[in-house]
Amino acid sequence: MPIRVQREDFDVGAEIAALRAGNRRIGAIASFVGTVRELNEGQGVAAMTLEHHPGMTERALEAICAQARERWDLYDVLVIHRYGPLEPGDQIVLVVVASAHRGEAFAACEFVMDYLKTQAPFWKKERTGQGERWVEARASDDEAASRW
Amino acid sequence: MSIKVLYFAGLREALGSSGETIVPPSGVATAGQLRGWLRERGGVWADQFADGRAVRVSVDHQMAEASTPIRAGAEVAFFPPVTGG
Numbered sequence: 001m002p003i004r005v006q007r008e009d010f011d012v013g014a015e016i017a018a019l020r021a022g023n024r025r026i027g028a029i030a031s032f033v034g035t036v037r038e039l040n041e042g043q044g045v046a047a048m049t050l051e052h053h054p055g056m057t058e059r060a061l062e063a064i065c066a067q068a069r070e071r072w073d074l075y076d077v078l079v080i081h082r083y084g085p086l087e088p089g090d091q092i093v094l095v096v097v098a099s100a101h102r103g104e105a106f107a108a109c110e111f112v113m114d115y116l117k118t119q120a121p122f123w124k125k126e127r128t129g130q131g132e133r134w135v136e137a138r139a140s141d142d143e144a145a146s147r148w
Numbered sequence: 149m150s151i152k153v154l155y156f157a158g159l160r161e162a163l164g165s166s167g168e169t170i171v172p173p174s175g176v177a178t179a180g181q182l183r184g185w186l187r188e189r190g191g192v193w194a195d196q197f198a199d200g201r202a203v204r205v206s207v208d209h210q211m212a213e214a215s216t217p218i219r220a221g222a223e224v225a226f227f228p229p230v231t232g233g
Binding site: 034050051052053055056059060063081092093113116117118119120121122123124125134135136137 | 154156157158202206209210211225227228229230231232233
């Protein structure tokens with residue numbers, strides 16, 4: 001159940017291949033990639049910095065994945081989340097779920113992302129033409145997490 | 149009882165502090181009571197920890213609530229609602 005919090009970019013294909021390796025009982029792999037947008041709240045975003053709480057981030061992501069594995073029959077879950085300086089177009093987060101069938105894979109992947117958005121201690125700071133500002137959390141994220 | 153308190157993101161910037169070691173009075177035994185005690189410092193502390201403000205808290209690397217107890221040596225972190233992903 002790999003969890004990585006890192007500055008470096010990741011290769012989605014390589015990570016999926018590594019997660020699947022050797023397990024021919026896997027029939028479904030669902031994945032999500034989050035990327036930095038160049039437009040947020042009507043402002044052009046030139047750059048972003050992701051802050052996190054070292055020690056707690058890994059633990060929070062592990063707890064989210066453990067919950068996913070309790071709720072659905074999964075072979076494995078991978079989460080990679082970056083921190084540090086990022087630019088529009090950069091990859092931020094990867095979630096990959098492997099299971100026997102697609103129902104569990106789709107549901108668990110969405111669940112992990114919905115929980116990550118409200119439970120994982122990361123904070124985004126954007127630099128726009130008007131200066132720097134912290135991204136505000138969205139009520140829609142709390143609603144998404146609560147429906148599970 | 150000595151505890152370590154951390155502040156993250158916008159809260160850290162507003163308070164001008166990334167963290168401190170605190171010896172709270174005996175009446176401060178939960179995360180919520182700690183927040184109230186910090187509020188009593190007044191000024192920017194009263195603003196940032198005001199009742200209506202959305203401030204989240206963790207105790208020893210786990211998301212916590214106002215009622216979560218704080219023990220000696222605990223690490224308590226205060227931060228704005230998270231925005232990862």
